[in-house]
Amino acid sequence: MKQIRVYNQVFRIEKTVYSVQGIQLPIPVSYRQLAFFAGTLFLMFLxxxxxxxxxxxxxxxxxxxxxxxxxxFFTRKTLDGKAPHRFLIRFLEYRSQPKYFARYQEIPVEKKARYHYTGTVVYRRHEEVTDDAKHSLSD
Structure with a gap:
């Protein structure tokens, strides 16, 4: 089996913003970073x-x-090899789906009682022995 190398990532260059309305930015910012900044800024106003x-x-x-x-954080760090927002989406998706599957179909799980007794329970009844009963037992 031959492995074919693909260089798609090499040619995918992230677009960068160097200035906004003629004002030079201190560092170049990608569109993704700008979108996260603008979204968080909007959320902070709300x-x-x-x-x-x-x-x-x-x-x-x-x-x-x-x-x-x-x-x-959302553009530079990774959680479990994924971007943090994608990791959070997948985590919430995992927590919301059922946990028992068979052939990719959900298995209904019945709640069972921990202990279930089917037979009869036998016990001895303890009675206090009086003096009269002792004399009748010894006879």
Whole structure:
């Protein structure tokens, strides 16, 4: 069997933004990083009045620091060899599907009681022996 090498990744060059409206950016930014930054910035504007975010009074941290951190994390780090957002989507998909399959079909799982007794239970009844009963037993 021959292995055919494919060089698609070599020719797939990520598009980069160097300036916005004539303002030079300090570092070149990819479209993906820009999209994560803009999405997080929009989310921060929406969540601005909700308690964990409303407690932060520093707008530089809230509207620049957090979106920069999110954009860096989601474009540079990998979880289990995947991009973090794809890993989270797959994890939630796994947690939401049934766990028992046979030939890719879901097996209904019946809840069983832990202990089930089918026979009769036999026990002895203990009675306290009085003095009169002792005398009748000894006779």
């Amino acid at each position: 969540l601005n009045e909700i308690p964990p975010f409303s407690w932060v009074d520093y707008y530089l941290i809230k509207f620049i620091g957090i979106p920069l951190l999110v954009a860096w």
